[in-house]
Amino acid sequence: MYDRILRQMREKIRSRQYVMTLHAEEEMTDDYLSIFDVERIILSGGILERQQDKDTVEWKYIIKGETVDGDLAVVVAKISITGKLVIITIYAE
Numbered sequence: 001m002y003d004r005i006l007r008q009m010r011e012k013i014r015s016r017q018y019v020m021t022l023h024a025e026e027e028m029t030d031d032y033l034s035i036f037d038v039e040r041i042i043l044s045g046g047i048l049e050r051q052q053d054k055d056t057v058e059w060k061y062i063i064k065g066e067t068v069d070g071d072l073a074v075v076v077a078k079i080s081i082t083g084k085l086v087i088i089t090i091y092a093e
Contacts, residue, residue, distance in 0.1 A: 002047040005061060009077060012085035013042050018077075020087045031092040033073060038090055041065035041075045048074075060088060067092075 012018050020028075020038070028038065045065020052059055060078040067073050072093040080086045 002050060002061065005079070006047055006063075008079060009042055009061070009063075009085055012079070013039050017083070018085035018087060021089070024087045024089045028090050031073070031090070033067060033090055033092065037067040037069075037073060038075055038087055040068050041073055041090070042077070042085075045075070053078075064093070 020035075024038075028034070042063055042065070045063045048062045048064050050059050050061050058078055058081075060076055063075045063077060064072065065075075073090060074093060075090045076088040078086050078088065
C-alpha cells in the first residue's frame with residue numbers, strides 16, 4: 001500500500017540522505033541498537049501504518065523489520081520538506 005514511499009525511503013538510506021533526531025539516537029542507544037540496525041529495518045522491512053503529526057500535519061511512517069541480529073524492531077520516519085529522510089525514533093519489539 002505504501003510501496004512508493006518505502007522505495008523513496010530505501011533510496012534515501014542507500015544514498016545516505018537521512019538524519020537522526022536526538023530522540024532517535026537516545027532510544028537507539030537505550031535499546032542497544034545501531035545505525036546499521038536502522039538501515040537494515042528500512043531496507044528489508046515494511047510499513048505497518050501511516051500517521052499524521054498533529055502539530056506539523058506531516059505524515060510519518062511506522063516501519064517494522066529485522067535488525068542485523070535478526071530481532072524485530074520498529075523505526076518511525078518521515079520525508080522532510082528538504083527531501084531528507086528523518087528517523088524520528090527506533091525501538092526494539
